[in-house]
Amino acid sequence: MTKDMSWVLEPLLVLPGVVHAVVLSSDGMVQGASPDLTREAGEGASAMMSALQGAGRAVAAAFSGNDAVKLQQVVVDTDSGFVFAVPAGQNSVLAVFADRKVDMGVVAHHMQIQVATLGRKVMHSEPRDIGSDA
Numbered sequence: 001m002t003k004d005m006s007w008v009l010e011p012l013l014v015l016p017g018v019v020h021a022v023v024l025s026s027d028g029m030v031q032g033a034s035p036d037l038t039r040e041a042g043e044g045a046s047a048m049m050s051a052l053q054g055a056g057r058a059v060a061a062a063f064s065g066n067d068a069v070k071l072q073q074v075v076v077d078t079d080s081g082f083v084f085a086v087p088a089g090q091n092s093v094l095a096v097f098a099d100r101k102v103d104m105g106v107v108a109h110h111m112q113i114q115v116a117t118l119g120r121k122v123m124h125s126e127p128r129d130i131g132s133d134a
Contacts, residue, residue, distance in 0.1 A: 005032030008118055017102025022046055026091040049085055049095045088115045
């Protein structure tokens with residue numbers, strides 16, 4: 001079982017316009033979530049964000065011709081608000097949902113601060129062993 005990383009989201013959740021945030025492993029497992037986000041919503045968002053991160057890397061590699069391309073940020077713009085996602089340490093992603101009135105630059109900047117401050121030391125996830133030794 002992974003430790004609860006919800007505390008790393010606190011500085012982001014106080015920003016004007018930020019509604020929810022999640023720290024997830026790159027394979028889509030919730031490591032921490034906003035206190036008022038339901039478990040089902042957090043798990044669903046984490047699974048989809050994992051897929052979106054993979055798709056983002058794949059499309060960037062296809063367009064750039066560089067298979068080693070590193071994804072730096074994904075932003076999804078909807079009529080309800082914005083989803084921001086950034087890699088946050090080894091095998092981890094930090095994702096935030098904000099309403100339409102948010103200052104996008106402020107949120108992106110604060111996400112980068114959290115990752116720079118905590119990402120390498122705190123927000124990392126060991127790869128899961130999916131093999132069997134049976």
